[in-house]
Amino acid sequence: MCRLSAITADKYFSVMDNIRALDTMKEGHDGSGLGFVLKDLGGDFKDLKEYPILSGICTDSGRRKLDDYMKQAGFKVKFMWEPQICEKAGSSVVKRGHYLTTAYQYPDEYINRSQDEKEALLTKTRLRLRDEGLKNNSLYIFSFWPDIITMKEVGDPLEVGEFFGLDKKPLTAKIAMAQGRQNTNYAIDLYACHPFFLQGYCTMTNGENTAFVPNRDYLLRRNFPGYRNYKSDSEIFCHTLHFVHKRLGYPLRYYKDVITPLTNNEIDGRSDAEALRLIKKSLRPLCIDGPNCVIGFMPDGSVFMLQDSKKLRPGIVGGTTGHYGLMSEECGLDQAVPKRKREDDIFPMRYDFVVISPNAKEVQVWNQLKG
Amino acid sequence: MEPVKGINMMDIPLLDFPYIIRWRDDRCTRCGKCTAVCPTKAIVPAVIARRLVRSEGEIPLPTTVRGVEQVIKQVSDIDHYCTGCGTCTLVCPNMAIVPEHNPASKFLFHKNRGGVPYKRGGRRNDPSTSTLDKLKFTRISMLTDPALDAGRHEFYIRTLMGRNLPAEDIPLIVKDGRLIVEANKFIPPVREIFPIRIGGMSIGALSPPMWEGLAMGVTYLNEVEHIPVVMGSGEGGVPSRLLKSRFIKYFIPQIASGYFGWDEIIHALPDMVEDPAAIEIKYGQGAKPGDGGLLMAYKVLKLISEIRGVPMGVDLASPPTHQTKYSIEEAVAKMIQSVSMAWGFRVPVYPKISGTKTALAVLNNLARNPYAAALCIDGEDGGTGAAYNVSLDKMGHPIASNLRDCYLDLVKQGKQNELPIFAAGGVGKQGNLAANAASLILLGASGVDIGKYIMQAAAGCFGDEHNRCNLCNLGKCPRGITTQDPRLYRRLSAEKVAQRVVDVFKTAEMELKKVFAPMGRSTQLPIGMSDGLGVSDQDIADRLSISYVC
Numbered sequence: 032m033c034r035l036s037a038i039t040a041d042k043y044f045s046v047m048d049n050i051r052a053l054d055t056m057k058e059g060h061d062g063s064g065l066g067f068v069l070k071d072l073g074g075d076f077k078d079l080k081e082y083p084i085l086s087g088i089c090t091d092s093g094r095r096k097l098d099d100y101m102k103q104a105g106f107k108v109k110f111m112w113e114p115q116i117c118e119k120a121g122s123s124v125v126k127r128g129h130y131l132t133t134a135y136q137y138p139d140e141y142i143n144r145s146q147d148e149k150e151a152l153l154t155k156t157r158l159r160l161r162d163e164g165l166k167n168n169s170l171y172i173f174s175f176w177p178d179i180i181t182m183k184e185v186g187d188p189l190e191v192g193e194f195f196g197l198d199k200k201p202l203t204a205k206i207a208m209a210q211g212r213q214n215t216n217y218a219i220d221l222y223a224c225h226p227f228f229l230q231g232y233c234t235m236t237n238g239e240n241t242a243f244v245p246n247r248d249y250l251l252r253r254n255f256p257g258y259r260n261y262k263s264d265s266e267i268f269c270h271t272l273h274f275v276h277k278r279l280g281y282p283l284r285y286y287k288d289v290i291t292p293l294t295n296n297e298i299d300g301r302s303d304a305e306a307l308r309l310i311k312k313s314l315r316p317l318c319i320d321g322p323n324c325v326i327g328f329m330p331d332g333s334v335f336m337l338q339d340s341k342k343l344r345p346g347i348v349g350g351t352t353g354h355y356g357l358m359s360e361e362c363g364l365d366q367a368v369p370k371r372k373r374e375d376d377i378f379p380m381r382y383d384f385v386v387i388s389p390n391a392k393e394v395q396v397w398n399q400l401k402g
Numbered sequence: 403m404e405p406v407k408g409i410n411m412m413d414i415p416l417l418d419f420p421y422i423i424r425w426r427d428d429r430c431t432r433c434g435k436c437t438a439v440c441p442t443k444a445i446v447p448a449v450i451a452r453r454l455v456r457s458e459g460e461i462p463l464p465t466t467v468r469g470v471e472q473v474i475k476q477v478s479d480i481d482h483y484c485t486g487c488g489t490c491t492l493v494c495p496n497m498a499i500v501p502e503h504n505p506a507s508k509f510l511f512h513k514n515r516g517g518v519p520y521k522r523g524g525r526r527n528d529p530s531t532s533t534l535d536k537l538k539f540t541r542i543s544m545l546t547d548p549a550l551d552a553g554r555h556e557f558y559i560r561t562l563m564g565r566n567l568p569a570e571d572i573p574l575i576v577k578d579g580r581l582i583v584e585a586n587k588f589i590p591p592v593r594e595i596f597p598i599r600i601g602g603m604s605i606g607a608l609s610p611p612m613w614e615g616l617a618m619g620v621t622y623l624n625e626v627e628h629i630p631v632v633m634g635s636g637e638g639g640v641p642s643r644l645l646k647s648r649f650i651k652y653f654i655p656q657i658a659s660g661y662f663g664w665d666e667i668i669h670a671l672p673d674m675v676e677d678p679a680a681i682e683i684k685y686g687q688g689a690k691p692g693d694g695g696l697l698m699a700y701k702v703l704k705l706i707s708e709i710r711g712v713p714m715g716v717d718l719a720s721p722p723t724h725q726t727k728y729s730i731e732e733a734v735a736k737m738i739q740s741v742s743m744a745w746g747f748r749v750p751v752y753p754k755i756s757g758t759k760t761a762l763a764v765l766n767n768l769a770r771n772p773y774a775a776a777l778c779i780d781g782e783d784g785g786t787g788a789a790y791n792v793s794l795d796k797m798g799h800p801i802a803s804n805l806r807d808c809y810l811d812l813v814k815q816g817k818q819n820e821l822p823i824f825a826a827g828g829v830g831k832q833g834n835l836a837a838n839a840a841s842l843i844l845l846g847a848s849g850v851d852i853g854k855y856i857m858q859a860a861a862g863c864f865g866d867e868h869n870r871c872n873l874c875n876l877g878k879c880p881r882g883i884t885t886q887d888p889r890l891y892r893r894l895s896a897e898k899v900a901q902r903v904v905d906v907f908k909t910a911e912m913e914l915k916k917v918f919a920p921m922g923r924s925t926q927l928p929i930g931m932s933d934g935l936g937v938s939d940q941d942i943a944d945r946l947s948i949s950y951v952c
Contacts, residue, residue: 239547241922244933252816279569282579291925294558295594306574306581312562312592313569316819318926321547340925341555343548402580 033225033237034359035346037208037326038367039334039391041353043073045201049209050192052356052363056211065191066183066210066224068174068233070328073203075112076178082109082134083153086173086181087160088221090128093169097131097160104156105138114182115196124186124194132180150230154257161222161260171221174228180204183224205390206328210235223263230257231330232273237344237359238323240264249316250274268325271317276329283329284397285310287384290319291340293399301402326357332389342381348394349376355387355394414478418508420869421486421501423476429498432472436490436499441878444484445499448475474499480512487864487871489880503868510791519792523874523884525689525785525828525854526795529867532783533802533942535832537841540936540951543922550924552915557924559914560630561849563680564592564750564775566819590775591750593679596623596631597927598839598910600903601780601826601851602656602682602754604636606697606706606718607787607874609891612861612883615899617644619860620652622900623907631907632679634851637695637720639663639709645670650678656754657741658684659694660720662710668744677749680775681741685724685733685764686756688784688801688827690793695720698788700877701886730767738773750775757781757799757827765808769817776822778851779804783828785854785865787884788875801827802845806946809846809930818930822848830855831867835906836913845946846930857883860902861894 034056036049046067053065076084089097101108112132118124141149157175164170173181180202184191188211192198210225226235240246243264250258250270255278258270268290275281275289292311298304322343328334336346336357348357349364349371356367364376379385382399416422423445437445449470457464476484486501513520543549550557573587583589600620605613616633623629630652637658644650645667655678657664686692697706697718707714724733734753741751752775755764761779768774781801786794805825812818825847829838831854839850857863861883864871874884882894918924921934928934936951937943943950 239543239922241541241543241547242926242928242931245926245928245930248813248818248930249816252813254816280576281574281581282576284579285581294556303580303582305583306572309567309572309574309583309589310569310581312566313572313819315562315566315926316929320925320928321543321922341550 033235034211034363035208035235035237035324035326035357036211036359036363036367037206037235037328037334037357039206039328039332039355039387041205041390041392043203043205044207045197045203046207046209047192047197047201048367049207050188050197052358052367053188053209053211055362055366056358056360063212064183064185064219064224065188066226066235067181067207068226068228069180069202069204069207070178070233071205071332072178072180073205074201075110076134076180079110079134080178082136083175083177084134084180085131085175086179087131088127088129088171089131089164090169092167093164094129096163097170100160100163101135105140106135106156108133109136110134115200117194117196117199119190119193122186122190122194124184124190127184130182130195154230158256158259176228176231179228181226181228183221185219185221206332206334208233208235208326208328220262222260225263225265227263227266227269229269229273230277232269232276232327234265234269234272234325234327236265236268236323236325237346238265238339239321240267240319240323241321242319243267245316246271246319253278267319268323269327272327274317283333283335283386284384284402287337287399289314289317291337291381292318297400300400303402324359333386335384335386336379337384338379338381340381347376347378348385348387349373350391350394352393353391355391357385357387414480414512416476416478417504417506418512419478419483420504420507420509421484422504423474423484423490424500424502425474426498427473429496430474431496431498433495435493435495436474439489439493439880441487441489441873441880442485443477443482445474445476445490448473480515483509483513485871485873486868487873487880503870509869519790521788521790521875522794522869522872523785523787523789524794524865524869524872525831525867526783527867527869528795532828532831533800534828534838534841535834536937536939536942537948538936538951539840539917539921539934540949541934542920547922550919550922552912552919555919555924557915557918558926559597559911559918560594561597561927561929562592562822563595563632563824563849565590565772565821566592568817568820588747590772591748593632593750594630595679595849596629596907596911597843597849597914598835598907599631599654599824599849599851600633600856601853602634602636602654602684603787603853604638604697605641605709606638606701606886607636607884609879609882609885609894610705611891611894611896612857612899615860615894615896616856616903617649617653618896618900619903621649622904624652627904627908629907629911634682637662637684638697638706639666639711641709642666642670646673646675648676650674651676653678654680654682656682656684658720659722659724660718662712662718662720665711666709671744677745680750680752681745682778683737683741683751683753685753686758686780687786688756688780688782688798689786690789691756691758691798692722693789693793694722696788698875698877703886706886730764734764734767734774735771738771742773747773752776752778754778754780756784757801757804759799761799761804761808762811765811765821769812769815769821774821776824776848777808778824778826779808780851781825781827783831784826798827801825801842803945805842805847806845810947813930818846824849824851826851826853836910836917839910840914840917841935843927843929844931844935846932848927848929856903856906859906860899
């Protein structure tokens with residue numbers, strides 16, 4: 032089973048905080064991998080907010096391919112960061128190649144383009160590079176977006192963190208989401224590792240989405256190039272969030288109404304019942320099923336947790352203003368945010384949608400029954 | 403040359419007949435019930451001269467005498483063949499008679515006397531395992547995701563009948579963080595129903611107690627059990643009393659090429675207090691593609707003539723095609739719009755076609771028509787009250803691949819949720835109603851229709867795929883299901899039929915849960931969840947794009 036660890040704060044913190052929290056939840060995962068996404072970056076990236084950062088892994092030939100492509104596309108390297116790899120004897124982590132974290136400057140002709148055009152370019156570039164890399168497994172691209180870093184590797188999460196040297200040369204951010212397991216249900220594929228990121232939206236999930244095929248078939252034909260290459264049933268959650276919030280323009284709270292719709296009787300009790308009834312019908316193929324605790328962040332920096340309609344997975348949210356943790360288990364929260372009022376901890380149930388506002392200002396619990 | 407006299411070699415031997423009567427002299431009391439009840443008069447009381455052994459004294463002293471004995475004889479007249487219905491067995495007080503299926507029958511070689519092709523009711527006579535029955539549910543949740551409990555968890559076993567707007571086109575605006583539906587925008591009508599419907603079987607084809615029993619059962623399911631089952635009317639209209647009642651909301655009146663009963667329906671419109679569940683426009687029927695309907699004159703009695711708006715005692719033939727048809731746009735688009743308009747666009751209107759290689763053309767036409775509410779495809783295993791045997795046995799397209807092709811075509815267009823497909827024809831053919839329905843749903847159907855199954859389960863229809871009984875076209879149904887003869891239909895109790903209808907749907911709902919629960923599906927009907935299916939036949943797996951398992 033996956034274990035999830037998300038932290039949001041108003042001050043920069045090291046992603047090692049997440050990884051150590053994952054380590055306390057070790058009994059719940061099989062220590063087979065680590066994936067994390069950082070947003071609102073600190074350290075060397077603090078002053079590079081507007082420059083898209085390419086995160087991935089490549090071999091030497093993949094690097095040449097990448098450099099050639101980016102040069103041809105007009106991207107210029109603004110800043111490069113590489114983890115200080117620390118290979119230890121007996122470690123479960125095997126070095127794969129170069130771990131890329133490179134900030135680029137937009138091509139000249141894009142500098143004054145609209146935000147939409149820039150976003151489309153970044154998505155197109157990421158997908159093109161991913162396709163190229165898949166031809167001989169020379170290049171993995173996890174994200175290409177401003178103020179976002181993604182890293183994924185196979186191995187025990189703590190060992191992966193140390194392998195990246197994050198305990199010595201920390202990567203800091205104000206939002207960090209980490210997940211402690213590869214997709215060991217199937218053959219290991221780095222692209223199947225959570226968290227998943229798309230155009231500012233990010234989710235990770237503890238569970239299994241049994242409605243994957245109908246979900247996937249629906250998203251694949253929504254005329255958006257980013258909805259493809261599904262290697263995990265959980266990638267659906269991120270793309271559905273993107274579709275509902277960005278493409279359809281629904282407020283965030285409707286995300287839960289789409290993936291875990293209320294019963295008709297429950298809908299009758301909502302003031303927006305008429306709209307909900309239509310959404311439930313038209314977005315029927317995006318309803319998820321199976322046990323799932325979903326944690327995610329939004330482009331504006333809100334961080335959330337919600338549960339499947341039967342609440343079949345664990346999840347806890349707790350903290351204080353300016354520092355909150357969203358974890359699979361209480362021990363993880365104790366590790367990440369020890370100083371908090373434990374009596375204020377929230378264990379979201381089937382109707383709850385817990386949202387922490389940007390900069391970890393406050394936590395709100397929306398009850399789906401009330402809208 | 404004259405044939406030899408005495409033995410007519412042109413007689414048909416009983417061994418050529420599809421069923422052979424096994425009669426037991428020692429058990430028969432000669433009560434005569436079997437011969438009285440036989441719908442085809444295939445058995446008759448007869449006398450034969452034979453040697454009898456008797457012993458009438460105080461001590462056994464057998465003597466032989468020649469005497470005349472009464473027997474039950476099977477006639478060797480092809481017009482009076484034993485259909486194997488077994489009504490004789492049912493009425494026999496002493497278990498003395500039973501028809502036995504004859505696999506070496508040469509029935510079809512003989513059943514064309516007078517140059518008249520064999521006509522019958524029922525469905526395709528193919529007793530082999532259907533494709534639907536070969537499919538297995540192979541994705542079982544256990545450890546990576548806990549299985550659900552069919553008895554404890556909430557399940558949503560409902561589907562949508564009607565056109566769902568694409569999400570991008572729902573007229574919504576955001577106001578104070580909430581979604582509001584814009585006023586005065588057209589939103590197509592959509593009904594939430596149970597995914598198994600009772601398909602169109604007409605009043606006229608069915609006897610009064612059968613139709614009434616189905617209707618009562620459906621109403622009870624809706625009003626008491628809260629299982630929203632809907633039922634088609636078949637061609638020929640709906641009784642005026644039902645049209646004007648609030649219960650019409652559970653029914654789908656059908657408009658077919660004969661337009662029987664539609665004058666009456668249109669005239670009842672001002673007095674209707676509820677809208678029907680939907681309107682079905684029938685262009686084809688799986689059992690007899692390309693054929694029109696036919697209600698024989700002897701079924702057109704007073705009630706039927708009133709409902710259909712025709713004189714009593716005349717053959718009612720519906721043409722094979724709608725006479726207004728000029729092109730697919732004329733036939734489908736205009737009819738859908740006109741019928742929708744009659745109910746103020748508040749009722750889903752959809753066409754029903756027979757399974758065919760050309761289904762995709764119809765589908766794509768509908769996909770582009772914003773008023774088309776669904777498509778119903780009736781596969782080759784669909785049943786009928788009357789058709790040519792050749793149509794029943796040899797015409798049509800199996801439902802599984804036809805449905806799958808259509809669903810995947812909609813997926814390609816991203817419209818799989820906009821236009822629901824209802825699949826029919828052979829659902830529950832071998833008794834596995836819920837499993838067949840679930841298979842079709844996983845292949846992409848929004849719901850399924852049943853006809854033959856409900857007749858077999860709710861009223862004990864004798865028909866099977868060995869051509870048993872199948873007399874629906876003659877008005878001689880020994881069960882009283884497809885006849886307008888009061889002497890026959892009085893055998894059937896509408897109340898008991900209704901009770902069985904309720905049994906069937908309650909069972910189906912539980913069995914669907916028992917299929918979906920281990921697959922980890924409960925919050926939505928798993929339409930198109932083809933990763934849940936497997937089949938141990940590589941060709942079927944390839945054709946349906948599902949996994950091969952062995």
